[in-house]
Amino acid sequence: MTDLVVRRARRADVPAMAALVRSATAGKHPVDEAQVLDWLFGKGVLIALRGDQVAGMATWQAENLLSVTDHFYIYPARLRPAAGALLLATIEAEANVLMCEANVLTLPPDTPKALRTFLLTQGYEPRTFPELHRIWRQVLAEYMPAQPDLVVKRLREKMVMAPI
Secondary structure: OOOEEEEEOOHHHHHHHHHHHHHHOOOOOOOOHHHHHHHHHHOEEEEEEEOOEEEEEEEEEEEOOEEEEEEEEEOOHHHHHHHHHHHHHHHHHHHHHOOOOEEEEEEOOOOOHHHHHHHHHOOOEEEOHHHOOHHHHHHHHHHOOOOOEEEEEEOOOOOOOOOO
């Protein structure tokens, strides 16, 4: 298999990213290029490349010491262990630099069991919204109109209780 590389997405990647989401969700979550462009201008967007092919993408943002990953797609699924792990490791490393306490992935209800199982192998744990720390709930409430399925990976043992 060709080596995978993760990098920040660029405007030229938008068509391939939209196609990736359509393929990864079998058309259940159709997005157009305008929507992907909104992601690109509004949050951190990383892509996993296998040669010239976009094999994975993730969108994330950091707010109030919490990293929130709200789109995470890998296609084809057989690349999930390599491309998915590399995308998550990159997000977690960047979130660590920003002193984030955790990375929270928001998952649509129809997220495949295989993806949920993969996330468990990466150290993520399912959590309900009420189980989260009060500050994390406040951060998530700003981004999420509804309470999605969540998986959480703590990046720091102790919460930051004083200004950094």
